[in-house]
Every structure is written in structure tokens, then in C-alpha cells.
Amino acid sequence: MIKHGTGGANTTTGLVFEGKTDLVTFLKAQKDYRVEKGKYNQSFDVYFKNNFVGRILKKHSFYKFLEEYNINWQDIISKKLLPDDSIFVIVKNTMYIIECKFQQIPGSVDEKLQTCDFKKKQYQKLLSRANIEVEYMYLLSDWFKDSKYKDVLDYIISVRCQYYFEYIPLKKLGLPVPKDKKRSIK
Numbered sequence: 001m002i003k004h005g006t007g008g009a010n011t012t013t014g015l016v017f018e019g020k021t022d023l024v025t026f027l028k029a030q031k032d033y034r035v036e037k038g039k040y041n042q043s044f045d046v047y048f049k050n051n052f053v054g055r056i057l058k059k060h061s062f063y064k065f066l067e068e069y070n071i072n073w074q075d076i077i078s079k080k081l082l083p084d085d086s087i088f089v090i091v092k093n094t095m096y097i098i099e100c101k102f103q104q105i106p107g108s109v110d111e112k113l114q115t116c117d118f119k120k121k122q123y124q125k126l127l128s129r130a131n132i133e134v135e136y137m138y139l140l141s142d143w144f145k146d147s148k149y150k151d152v153l154d155y156i157i158s159v160r161c162q163y164y165f166e167y168i169p170l171k172k173l174g175l176p177v178p179k180d181k182k183r184s185i186k
Helices: 023-028 061-068 109-128 147-158
Strands: 014-016 033-037 043-048 051-057 085-089 094-101 133-140 162-165 167-169
Touching: 023 033, 023 051, 043 061, 051 061, 094 109, 109 133, 109 147, 133 167, 147 162, 162 167
Parallel strands: 094 133, 133 162
Antiparallel strands: 014 167, 033 043, 043 051, 051 085, 085 094
């Protein structure tokens, strides 16, 4: 779905936000995908048609990943950032940072959306030493479709971050999209 979109009818093409859905749970349920426990707590190896395509890193496992590249985060940034979800997609050489923001009443999440530029730059500082690109995106609940969020959503795009409502297409994460049997028949 594109920005300002409403979600996808076909849940096999993207991550659907249901308040608790995460990338591991979603990918495990998709055709041709296999997700296995990684070598670190809260890390997972992702396979598509038995080909290793990426690594999901949650919270502190992101920093174990950095250690593989001999990157000491404390030499680069002053405070740890703990991603809700992130996936390193090998073929894209890109780390996709996904922050899920669910809201049903006004609160502090409103202001957290304004931090994307800073956080993306922090992740870029960390990963530049490994020559890995960074994409930073929000997976938002429909709450944020309200017109009072227009300025902050415009800001997110202006600083080259992304947001999606209820749904992130697999293609936007650099991941292969399973073929839909109905669509592949001609």
C-alpha cells in the first residue's frame, strides 16, 4: 500500500499491522517463506524457497549484529536505539528499521513520530562502517489518518523516511513476493 493507503486486501503481499503482528509471525505464515531461530536471542534467519534472504533483528539482537562487523556502538552513538523490528535484506544490502505505532487515544506516540530523522541518522552512523544502507519506516494504525497528523506525516516523507497504514508491502522491504496461484494463471 502506498503512503496514505488503507491496507491491503491480499495479506500475502505485505506485513499487516494488527497491534501485535511482527515480521517473524507474518513471514512464517507466508508461502515459500521459512523463518528459523538465529544465533542470537531475538534474531531470526529468513529463507525464501530455501534461499537465505535476510535476518530479522529485534531490540538488543541488532547490537549483536553490529558486533559481527566489529562495530562498537558506544564509540559511535551515546544511547542505544532498540528497533521494534528490523530486517537486513542481503540482496539489497539494506537494513529496514520498522517501528510500529498503535494509538487509540491522544498520547506520547504523537510526538515520537517526529523523531524519525534523528533515529534514521543514528542507524546510518552505526551501519555506515559496514557499508549497509538504512531505510526507516513506520507501520501505523489507522488512528494516524486523522487530519491533525498531516503535518507530521508530511515531515516523515520530507526527511526520507516512510510510513504505511496497517500494511507494509513485502516489496518495500526488499523481500520476494510469493506468487499468487490465481494471478499466475494466464
